[in-house]
Amino acid sequence: MDTSIAIIGAGLGGLTLARVLHVHGIAATIYEAEASADARAQGGMLDIHENNGQLALKAAGLFDRFVEIIHPGGQATRVLDKDGAVLLDHPDDGSGGRPEVPRGALRRILLDSLPADTVRWGHKVTEVAALGGGRHGLTFANGATVTTDLLVGADGAWSKIRALVSDARPTYVGTSFIETYLFDSDTRHKASAAAVGGGALFAMTPGKGIAAHREPDGVLHTYVQLNKPKDWIDSIDFSEPATALARVAEEFDGWAVALKALITDGETDPVPRPIHALPVEHRWSRVPGVTLLGDAAHLMAPSGEGANLAMFDGAELAKALIANQGNVEVALLAYEKELFPRSAFEAREAVGILDICLGSDAPQSLVDMLANYQAVE
Numbered sequence: 209m210d211t212s213i214a215i216i217g218a219g220l221g222g223l224t225l226a227r228v229l230h231v232h233g234i235a236a237t238i239y240e241a242e243a244s245a246d247a248r249a250q251g252g253m254l255d256i257h258e259n260n261g262q263l264a265l266k267a268a269g270l271f272d273r274f275v276e277i278i279h280p281g282g283q284a285t286r287v288l289d290k291d292g293a294v295l296l297d298h299p300d301d302g303s304g305g306r307p308e309v310p311r312g313a314l315r316r317i318l319l320d321s322l323p324a325d326t327v328r329w330g331h332k333v334t335e336v337a338a339l340g341g342g343r344h345g346l347t348f349a350n351g352a353t354v355t356t357d358l359l360v361g362a363d364g365a366w367s368k369i370r371a372l373v374s375d376a377r378p379t380y381v382g383t384s385f386i387e388t389y390l391f392d393s394d395t396r397h398k399a400s401a402a403a404v405g406g407g408a409l410f411a412m413t414p415g416k417g418i419a420a421h422r423e424p425d426g427v428l429h430t431y432v433q434l435n436k437p438k439d440w441i442d443s444i445d446f447s448e449p450a451t452a453l454a455r456v457a458e459e460f461d462g463w464a465v466a467l468k469a470l471i472t473d474g475e476t477d478p479v480p481r482p483i484h485a486l487p488v489e490h491r492w493s494r495v496p497g498v499t500l501l502g503d504a505a506h507l508m509a510p511s512g513e514g515a516n517l518a519m520f521d522g523a524e525l526a527k528a529l530i531a532n533q534g535n536v537e538v539a540l541l542a543y544e545k546e547l548f549p550r551s552a553f554e555a556r557e558a559v560g561i562l563d564i565c566l567g568s569d570a571p572q573s574l575v576d577m578l579a580n581y582q583a584v585e
Contacts, residue, residue, distance in 0.1 A: 221518030282308025284407030342497025
C-alpha cells in the first residue's frame with residue numbers, strides 16, 4: 209500500500225489502528241503531542257469487552273499478551289447505599305466477559321508491538337491544511353511539517369482533526385467527576401478497602417455518588433460523581449488540594465465514614481473531570497483523505513465503552529483499509545458506514561447509564577441493571 213498514513217494521537221485507538229495495519233505489512237506513523245510514553249500516568253483499570261475491545265486485540269495479534277495482564281478478581285461488583293449497607297455483591301468467579309486490566313499496561317503492550325519509529329513523540333499539531341486530492345499538510349509545534357495521503361484523528365475529546373470534517377464541539381453534560389486515590393489500603397484504609405471489596409464499588413444516590421475500584425497492590429481509585437453546573441466545579445480551587453477535597457466531601461455529609469473517607473483521605477491531588485459529550489448522532493459527510501476514531505469521533509459520558517470502542521474503531525478502520533488497498537475513499541466510506549450507527553447506539557446507552565447511576569431512581573436503578581446484566585451472563 210503506497211498511501212502515506214498519519215495517525216494523530218498515541219492512545220489505545222490510534223495504536224490499535226497502527227498495529228493491525230503493521231500485522232498486514234502496512235506502515236503508518238503516529239504523531240503524539242506528549243514528549244514520551246511515560247509523560248503522564250495512564251489512568252486506572254479498564255474492563256475490556258468480548259464484543260469489541262477483545263476482538264480488536266485479537267485482530268492485532270495481542271490477545272495472549274492481554275490475558276497475561278488481567279487483574280484477577282477485578283470483575284467483582286458491589287453496590288452500597290449511602291449508609292454503607294450492601295445492596296448488591298457479585299464476586300468475580302472468572303466467568304465474566306469483561307476482565308479488568310491496567311490501562312498503562314495495555315498501552316505498553318500496543319506500543320511494544322510496533323516498530324520503534326512508529327510513534328513520533330513531541331509532535332503537537334498546530335495547523336492542518338487541505339492540499340487537494342485527499343492530501344493534507346501538517347505543521348507541528350516543534351516546527352516539523354509532513355504531508356500525508358490519509359489523516360486519522362485519534363486525538364481524543366478536544367480533537368484538532370475533528371474540525372476538518374465536523375463543526376461539532378463537546379458540551380458539558382451536567383455531571384462532573386473528581387478523581388482521588390488511596391494507597392496501601394488494606395493496611396492504612398481498612399474500612400474503605402472493605403467497603404470497596406475486590407473490584408468495583410458503586411454508592412449512588414440521585415445527583416451524587418462515589419465509585420471506586422480496587423487496583424493492583426491495594427490501590428483504591430475513586431471517582432466522585434456530582435450533577436452540578438459547570439460554574440460550581442470551576443469555582444473550586446483545585447490548586448489547594450485539602451480545601452478542594454473538603455469542599456467536595458461536604459456534598460456527602462451524613463454518608464458512611466468508610467465511603468466519605470474515599471474522598472477525605474485522598475492521597476493524591478484531586479483532579480476535576482467535567483464530563484463532556486458530542487451529539488449522540490454525531491456524524492459527518494465524507495471528506496477526502498481524513499476520518500476520526502475513538503473520542504474524536506464519538507465522545508460520550510463514561511459507560512465502560514470508551515476504550516473498547518476506540519480500539520474497535522482502530523481495528524475496523526485497519527480492516528477496511530486492508531480490504532480496499534489502493535482505494536482509500538472506498539475504505540473510509542465502508543468504515544464510516546458502520547461507525548456512525550455503532551457510535552450513536554453506544555452514545556444513547558451512555559446517556560441512559562448516567563441516568564441509571566445518578567437519576568431519580570438511584571441506587572435501585574443501578575442494582576436492577578447490574579442484576580439483569582449478571583442474569584444475562
